[in-house]
Amino acid sequence: MKVTVKYSAQARAATGLSSEEIELDEPTTVHDLVVRLSRQHGSAFRRLALDANGCPHPSLLVAIGDDQVRPGDHRRLAQGETVTIITPISGG
């Protein structure tokens, strides 16, 4: 099963990617995916994505399609879905 992950703001800078396709061999939740991507993309992304307990940071903005979900959401992802990961940004 494949899902597309899109990265926005600092998440894009930390991964060096605007998007990628991820192959999932087993049922995977949003929570699982964020943890997996944090292992895959190294410390810069991990610092943005995970809290001190190694769980998805609650201030990460995540969407499946055009619907926001909690970063620790335990709904299983489906074939072909697009997950967008956005780190918070501000004015200036």
Place this chain on the structure above:
Amino acid sequence: MKVTKRLGSARTRRPLSTEERAIYEWQLGVAGFGEEGQQSLRSSSVLVTRVGGVGGAAAMALAAAGIGRLVLAHQGNVRTSDLNRQTLMGADWVGKPRVESALRRIKDMNPRVAVEIHNANIGEDNVDDLVASADLVIDAAPLFRERFLLNRATVEQGKPMVDSAMYELEAQLTTFLPGTGPCLTCLYPGDPPGWRRQFPVFGAVSSMVGSLAAMEAIKVLCGLGEPLLGRLLVADLRDMTFRVLRLQRNLHCLVCRDHR
């Protein structure tokens, strides 16, 4: 979701003058706005904090549209490094207070607008009074500490807040109206990790999102169109992609759960 109540319409209305009709002629023909909308705008006030790249563009667009009163809060003096994006500042004003430069430029463009300036950023000591002084808030602050304070005060006072943000070639915009959807703390329950005060951005990005924030404010104040309530505009100018995400309320939000 539409805002059906014209927030700026509660005060005494008087007909537009001949001069006002001439100045605002191009927008008076906008469907759903008209003379009544212009009167609502003239009787409305907006707090803009800060007035850098995003807030400055928002304040200028509101002034051009004929907002009645602007409250501008931004501490400090103009720096050379502001000039790539802060369009209310000038090279001749480097080293002098930003809010004075903003006042000067806005008054030069539309002297009918009342402008109140505060050489201060949002803090615990001034947030309640500043939010109380306006009908709507445009949050263009770079620090999450300021943004969370504005969010708490607007939720407690039942005031709408247009929240604008940018990074590199990306921009985000949403509008919070207490009781109708999520608040800022629903989205971001705590300080985001890794956020830095200074970040890369073009002035064209800040001007764009500032202008969009002004349009959102006008829509909310005048009951025009459908503001981004419960929705987040995510714009990526690298490939000119504009998306609107549907946002969730956090039922356990420490700020807004008791204000519904």
